[in-house]
Amino acid sequence: MADAIALDEDAAAARDWHHSLHSAVCDTLTPWEHGTVVRASRYPGYFDYNVVRVERDTQIGFAELAAVADRALDGLAHCRVDFDLAVTAERVRTDFEAHGWRATRLLWMRQRSPAPSPDGVLVQAVDYDAVQRLRVTWHREDFEITLGEQDSYSAQSRELALSRGARVLAVLEHDRPIAFTQSVTVGEAAEITHVYVDPEHRGRGLGTAITCAAIAAARGARDLWICADDEDRPKELYARLGFAPARTLTELLRVARRARSAPARPQTRNGAVASATTARLLVGAASTHVRPERTSVTTESPDVLNTCIATPYATTVLVLAGSATGLPENTV
Numbered sequence: 001m002a003d004a005i006a007l008d009e010d011a012a013a014a015r016d017w018h019h020s021l022h023s024a025v026c027d028t029l030t031p032w033e034h035g036t037v038v039r040a041s042r043y044p045g046y047f048d049y050n051v052v053r054v055e056r057d058t059q060i061g062f063a064e065l066a067a068v069a070d071r072a073l074d075g076l077a078h079c080r081v082d083f084d085l086a087v088t089a090e091r092v093r094t095d096f097e098a099h100g101w102r103a104t105r106l107l108w109m110r111q112r113s114p115a116p117s118p119d120g121v122l123v124q125a126v127d128y129d130a131v132q133r134l135r136v137t138w139h140r141e142d143f144e145i146t147l148g149e150q151d152s153y154s155a156q157s158r159e160l161a162l163s164r165g166a167r168v169l170a171v172l173e174h175d176r177p178i179a180f181t182q183s184v185t186v187g188e189a190a191e192i193t194h195v196y197v198d199p200e201h202r203g204r205g206l207g208t209a210i211t212c213a214a215i216a217a218a219r220g221a222r223d224l225w226i227c228a229d230d231e232d233r234p235k236e237l238y239a240r241l242g243f244a245p246a247r248t249l250t251e252l253l254r255v256a257r258r259a260r261s262a263p264a265r266p267q268t269r270n271g272a273v274a275s276a277t278t279a280r281l282l283v284g285a286a287s288t289h290v291r292p293e294r295t296s297v298t299t300e301s302p303d304v305l306n307t308c309i310a311t312p313y314a315t316t317v318l319v320l321a322g323s324a325t326g327l328p329e330n331t332v
């Protein structure tokens with residue numbers, strides 16, 4: 001069996017909080033060779049509670065792990081694998097992405113110092129459903145599909161949030177929510193689970209104001225957690241508000257596409273493939289991948305790909321600069 005992962009105190013506390021949420025909601029927790037499979041039969045469409053957890057540092061490869069996940073999560077529309085150790089996930093990430101999975105490296109952060117005082121923006125408590133327009137917009141931004149009210153993810157995450165007494169705070173403009181946070185408290189710990197600002201209203205302090213308000217509302221919790229994309233900018237915002245890194249975890253998700261059937265992944269004559277959520281360029285030994293919702297590109301070969309533009313759903317476009325590859329521009 002692979003080695004158990006040694007974690008420092010903060011990382012262990014973050015893992016324990018995360019796992020305690022699974023234990024509270026999931027009705028089956030089944031050990032497998034490298035971790036635990038958790039499933040919540042009441043919430044089969046809620047990805048976060050139907051997961052193959054990889055809890056040890058293992059050399060398992062894409063094909064074997066994907067087969068384990070397919071078997072363990074049989075009958076569900078989605079497939080999800082969480083790695084307790086990001087470095088373990090990095091070994092297989094590119095392969096999963098090439099097969100249409102979406103990879104997110106998350107940074108769990110724990111509040112360590114007080115947040116600055118709120119700055120005069122009015123933040124108010126609202127009903128869960130008051131921010132539905134923003135939830136739909138966020139889901140579309142993240143997954144490039146529309147979250148309808150009938151979606152199982154939408155309905156089941158709502159049911160669970162309401163049953164746990166989730167607290168929703170929002171900024172309203174002309175009675176219309178334009179930013180919101182959602183938090184949950186379980187026992188002595190709390191987590192800010194959502195922070196979202198309408199794209200048209202970003203960059204003017206609303207994200208800071210609503211996060212500060214959520215922190216203030218969680219006063220009294222022994223631990224306060226927030227989870228950020230480790231490869232994106234919000235973690236800097238949270239750090240400014242007193243949160244410190246505790247643990248990284250990588251999620252791999254193959255999401256069901258309900259709204260439209262998934263189109264065939266475009267295959268190009270120089271080896272590039274594009275999928276709905278990831279695009280990957282292979283030219284000889286060079287490999288570059290980009291997620292459409294990002295504006296930045298991670299590349300192992302910056303000479304090969306100078307610009308990579310991904311347009312939403314199914315129309316991913318890769319633009320080759322040409323000079324380094326010897327291929328004419330826009331070959332893809």
Ligand SMILES: CC(C)(COP(=O)(O)OP(=O)(O)OC[C@H]1O[C@@H](n2cnc3c(N)ncnc32)[C@H](O)[C@@H]1OP(=O)(O)O)[C@@H](O)C(=O)NCCC(=O)NCCS
Nearest residue numbers: 195196197202203204205206207208228229233234236237
């Ligand atoms: C992250 C987010 C809430 C920030 O809201 P905001 O109102 O723009 O934030 P503020 O104006 O108070 O603060 C700006 C800071 O937020 C972060 N930020 C701003 N725009 C951002 C963007 N488009 N993407 C990511 N982070 C951003 C940065 O840290 C920024 O500081 P910087 O300009 O010095 O880099 C907003 O961009 C958003 O809703 N993003 C999509 C949802 C999301 O990623 N939520 C966080 C989940 S972890």
